[in-house]
Amino acid sequence: MAQKNGNGNGNGTQPEHSPDSIISMRNIWKTYQMGTEELHALQGVSFEVKRNEYLAIIGPSGSGKSTLMNLIGCLDSPSKGEYWINGNLVSDMSDDELARIRNKEVGFVFQTFNLLARATALHNVELPLIYAGMSAAERHAKAEASLTAVELGDRMLHRPNELSGGQRQRVAIARALVNHPSILLADEPTGALDTKTSYEIMALFEKLHAEGNTIILVTHEHDIAERAHRVITIRDGLIEKDERIK
Secondary structure, three states, X not given: OEEOOOOOOOOOOOOOOOOOEEEEEEEEEEEEEEOXXXXXXXXXXXXXXXOOOEEEEEOOOOOOHHXXXXXXXXXXXXXXXXXXXXXXEOOOOOHHXXXXXXXXXXXXXXXXXXXXXXXXXXXXXXXXXXXXXXXXXXXXXXXXXXXXXXXXXXXXXXXXXXXXXXXXXXXXXXXXXXXXOOEEEEEOOOOOOOHHHHHHHHHXXXXXXXXXXXXXXXXXXXXXHOOOOEXXXXXXXXXXXXXXXX
């Protein structure tokens, strides 16, 4: 069933921040200065994401979806508007504060996997825990559990060049999950995979969602977006459609 774009009531005011929302974006603008001209990559975007939602964000190249992903992942700040993540108003945070929230709240999955070539799958998954200052025994146990959750318990000591593309993406997903983030944010996670492997990875996302994870998938592929339960279509910096499909 299609829903209204955003959460505003049409007169510029926004509702109170909902406590059961993991993400709340209100009237988000992102403007870049290009010489004497301004480029509005996002123009007043408003929406909420509830806990344990499975959302896909789709749009053509230049639509603003990558800008929106960077804001959701706390990699950038909006020019105007409010962004709440898990009860924290992050739109006004400094770079250092954003980094802390990003490491705690967001698990990233990238199209290119971003794995260390000489490190085992286990060590790749342990990396966020090393940065968090966790003891070796504890991070080892957590990394093992995370790899087991993505069905790679028998590949923990393999290096990336000893794994298939789908297995490498599973390692990347295990790394994203190991800190138990509030949101799993996946940027074109099937972009480097063949069709069969893509569907296997999407089946894994469905399983992780069923286990209680909040997942936001950014893609330009309609068949991949339709595996999510809600799809936001963005075009020219605006939400064109926001529809629940499951």
